[in-house]
Amino acid sequence: MNALKVVLPLSMLLLIGCGGSDDDESDYAESYMQFYNGSANSANTYLTVDDSLLSSASYGDATTVYTFEPDDVDIEFSRVDSDGQSISLKEQTVSLKKGYKKLLVLSGDYQSGDVTEYDIERKDDYDDEFDLYATNMDSNGQGYDLYMAESGTPFSDAHLVASTTYQSLTHGTYWDADSDSSYWVEDEYVFYITSPGSDEVLFQSQPINMTYSTEYVAVIRQGSGPTGSNLVLDLVNNSSSVASYTDIQASSQFRVYNSLNNSDALKVTLAGNEDQSELQIEADTLTxxxxVDYGDYRLTVDAADGTNLLKNKLITLNQGDSKTILLFNDADGKANAIAFSESTLPQIYDHDLNVANLVDEYSSVDFYFVRQDETIDTAEYKISSVQFAENDTISLPTGYYEIIAVYEKNSDDLTLLYRSSLLDISEQSSFVVTLEPDQNSATGYKINLLH
Structure with a gap:
C-alpha cells in the first residue's frame, strides 16, 4: 500500500478563519466539510475526499473547514503505520448540501468506529452573536445536560441549553425568549454539565470568551491518557483550533524520576497549602x-541523612494536569528539577515521548529514533538541539527503534554520546527519554527509556 501523499485539486478551496459575518460570500452558496475525531482510542486519523488527502485530526481535535461544490463525495479515513504506510479504516459516500457544513465525527472503538454526519447550517445574520449546538461523544453511553450562564453567575441561575445522548446533535435553546434574536451575544460564559435531570454539577468550565460570530459545537467527552476519568468540553467552530476545557475542580497527578544517583533513597516532598505528598525514591527510579488537588506546590528533596538537596522549587499542577518531574544535577553539581506535562492523547497507535537532555557537558543534543532499515541520515524521526536541562517532544508510531544521541559541532564533526539497543515503543503509556551521565558506559553517558 502506498504512503499517503497530499494532492489537493484546484477546485478545492481552503476556508480560512472562523467564518461568520465577515465572510466574503454572505449567502454561503457552497458546501463545507470538517472532521472531528471523537474516538478515544484512536490514532492520528487522516481524511481523504475523492482521492485527495485533506488533513488529519487526533483525539479531541478537528481539521479546518474545506469548501466544495454541493455534490456527493467519497470519503476515506485512514492512519499511518510505523512503516509510513496508509491503513484504511472506513469509506463512505456523503452528500454535501448547499449552505451547510458537513461535520464528520469519528466515535466509538477505533477499529470499528462510527462516522456520524451532522449537517449544520452556515448563517450570515449574526450581529456580534453566535449559535450553539451540542453533542455527546462519551462512548459509555452516559447522557448529559449542558447548562450555560453568563460569567459570574452560579449554577443555581444557569440555563439548560441542551440535553444530549450519545452521538446526538442538539441545537442549543437560547434562554431569552423575549429577545429579538435567537442567538447568544458574544461574551464570557460558564458551561456546566450534569447527569440528565440532576442538579449535581459534574463539570464546570472556567469563564470562556465566545468571540466569534459563528456556529459552535460543544462536544462532551471523556479525557484520555492518565487523566481519562475527567470530563472534557471541546468547543469546535469553523477553524482547525479546538478549545478544550477541563473541570475547574479536576484533580491532577505527578510522578518523579530520580537521576541524582545517590546511594540511598531520597525523600521527595511536594507541599501545597492544604496537603503534601512524601515519596522515597531510589536512584534511576520512576515513581x-x-x-493531588490542582494548585501550586513547593518541591523539596532531602538525602537519607537529612541533608537538604533542593528546596522551594515551584511546581504548578493545573486542573487535569499530569506531570513528570525529573531530578538531576545542574552544571554546578547541585540538585535541580524540571517538570513537563504528559500528553492527554491515547497512547495506542502513536506514542508521545518527552526527551530530556541531562548532560551539562553538551548544551545541545540531537536525538535520532532509528528503525531497523534506517541510519541517522535516513531516520524519519528526530529531535534537534535539545538544550541542557530542557525537554522536547516527539510522536512515534508503534514499533522498534534505536535511540541515538549525537552532539553536532558542525556537519563534519559528530560525537556519538549513546546508542541504545532496539527498543519496543508499544506500551500504552507516555514515555520519557533521558540522556544522563554514566561512568560505567563506554561513552560516559546513557539513555533511559521510562514509562
Whole structure:
C-alpha cells in the first residue's frame, strides 16, 4: 500500500478563519466539510475526499473547514503505520448540501468506529452573536445536560441549553425568549454539565470568551491518557483550533524520576497549602503517578541523612494536569528539577515521548529514533538541539527503534554520546527519554527509556 501523499485539486478551496459575518460570500452558496475525531482510542486519523488527502485530526481535535461544490463525495479515513504506510479504516459516500457544513465525527472503538454526519447550517445574520449546538461523544453511553450562564453567575441561575445522548446533535435553546434574536451575544460564559435531570454539577468550565460570530459545537467527552476519568468540553467552530476545557475542580497527578544517583533513597516532598505528598525514591527510579488537588506546590528533596538537596522549587499542577518531574544535577553539581506535562492523547497507535537532555557537558543534543532499515541520515524521526536541562517532544508510531544521541559541532564533526539497543515503543503509556551521565558506559553517558 502506498504512503499517503497530499494532492489537493484546484477546485478545492481552503476556508480560512472562523467564518461568520465577515465572510466574503454572505449567502454561503457552497458546501463545507470538517472532521472531528471523537474516538478515544484512536490514532492520528487522516481524511481523504475523492482521492485527495485533506488533513488529519487526533483525539479531541478537528481539521479546518474545506469548501466544495454541493455534490456527493467519497470519503476515506485512514492512519499511518510505523512503516509510513496508509491503513484504511472506513469509506463512505456523503452528500454535501448547499449552505451547510458537513461535520464528520469519528466515535466509538477505533477499529470499528462510527462516522456520524451532522449537517449544520452556515448563517450570515449574526450581529456580534453566535449559535450553539451540542453533542455527546462519551462512548459509555452516559447522557448529559449542558447548562450555560453568563460569567459570574452560579449554577443555581444557569440555563439548560441542551440535553444530549450519545452521538446526538442538539441545537442549543437560547434562554431569552423575549429577545429579538435567537442567538447568544458574544461574551464570557460558564458551561456546566450534569447527569440528565440532576442538579449535581459534574463539570464546570472556567469563564470562556465566545468571540466569534459563528456556529459552535460543544462536544462532551471523556479525557484520555492518565487523566481519562475527567470530563472534557471541546468547543469546535469553523477553524482547525479546538478549545478544550477541563473541570475547574479536576484533580491532577505527578510522578518523579530520580537521576541524582545517590546511594540511598531520597525523600521527595511536594507541599501545597492544604496537603503534601512524601515519596522515597531510589536512584534511576520512576515513581507511579500520585493524584493531588490542582494548585501550586513547593518541591523539596532531602538525602537519607537529612541533608537538604533542593528546596522551594515551584511546581504548578493545573486542573487535569499530569506531570513528570525529573531530578538531576545542574552544571554546578547541585540538585535541580524540571517538570513537563504528559500528553492527554491515547497512547495506542502513536506514542508521545518527552526527551530530556541531562548532560551539562553538551548544551545541545540531537536525538535520532532509528528503525531497523534506517541510519541517522535516513531516520524519519528526530529531535534537534535539545538544550541542557530542557525537554522536547516527539510522536512515534508503534514499533522498534534505536535511540541515538549525537552532539553536532558542525556537519563534519559528530560525537556519538549513546546508542541504545532496539527498543519496543508499544506500551500504552507516555514515555520519557533521558540522556544522563554514566561512568560505567563506554561513552560516559546513557539513555533511559521510562514509562
Amino acid at each position: 507511579e503517578f500520585s493524584e
